[in-house]
Amino acid sequence: DSGVTQTPKHLITATGQRVTLRCSPRSGDLSVYWYQQSLDQGLQFLIQYYNGEERAKGNILERFSAQQFPDLHSELNLSSLELGDSALYFCASSVEVRTGELFFGEGSRLTVL
Amino acid sequence: AQTVTQSQPEMSVQEAETVTLSCTYDTSENNYYLFWYKQPPSRQMILVIRQEAYKQQNATENRFSVNFQKAAKSFSLKISDSQLGDTAMYFCAFMGSGTSYGKLTFGQGTILTVHP
Numbered sequence: 001d002s003g004v005t006q007t008p009k010h011l012i013t014a015t016g017q018r019v020t021l022r023c024s025p026r027s028g029d030l031s032v033y034w035y036q037q038s039l040d041q042g043l044q045f046l047i048q049y050y051n052g053e054e055r056a057k058g059n060i061l062e063r064f065s066a067q068q069f070p071d072l073h074s075e076l077n078l079s080s081l082e083l084g085d086s087a088l089y090f091c092a093s094s095v096e097v098r099t100g101e102l103f104f105g106e107g108s109r110l111t112v113l
Numbered sequence: 114a115q116t117v118t119q120s121q122p123e124m125s126v127q128e129a130e131t132v133t134l135s136c137t138y139d140t141s142e143n144n145y146y147l148f149w150y151k152q153p154p155s156r157q158m159i160l161v162i163r164q165e166a167y168k169q170q171n172a173t174e175n176r177f178s179v180n181f182q183k184a185a186k187s188f189s190l191k192i193s194d195s196q197l198g199d200t201a202m203y204f205c206a207f208m209g210s211g212t213s214y215g216k217l218t219f220g221q222g223t224i225l226t227v228h229p
Binding site: 044055090 | 146148155158159208215217221
């Protein structure tokens with residue numbers, strides 16, 4: 001158990017819909033990261049937050065947004081969903097960004113039908 | 114932009130034997146970090162081993178060791194005395210320094226199967 005909690009574990013929805021994925025980082029970790037894992041794109045970095053502020057952005061679509069709240073949990077919002085958004089979405093956290101040691105949650109499996 | 118390449122989509126090994134997974138990367142940075150992450154069927158990503166580019170000594174963690182060749186931009190993972198629990202997908206990952214801290218670039222992964 002990494003200490004990172006993601007909900008929901010599985011989610012099935014329809015095209016055009018909007019979903020919110022939630023992440024609670026390990027106790028004490030200020031940095032939260034979101035990654036997308038799909039068969040065609042592999043594992044891709046989406047976005048990073050540090051203590052409530054956006055720190056870095058990767059290949060995140062404009063239809064996607066994220067935020068980190070004062071209690072350090074984070075949410076990833078995916079809207080106007082398309083079939084290609086079906087993927088495993090990982091949240092990870094770290095206490096020190098320089099180590100690169102990320103603690104990953106079990107992921108949220110999103111299926112768009 | 115950095116790229117990470119894992120040329121072996123699948124590998125298999127007998128229990129107790131040794132296997133080496135390959136990884137090459139491309140970067141113009143001089144200071145960076147390299148990692149091997151493991152994703153078992155439970156799908157949770159787990160850090161296996163970490164190497165800092167400025168350190169010449171190869172990292173070792175119990176049965177796991179790396180062969181880091183900076184000039185060749187090669188970073189292979191050796192698993193000794195393979196165990197059934199090592200069955201997983203293994204990802205090589207790169208992290209630059211400075212503003213790239215925390216942003217991991219992953220390879221496509223290698224599926225490793227350990228046979229009894």
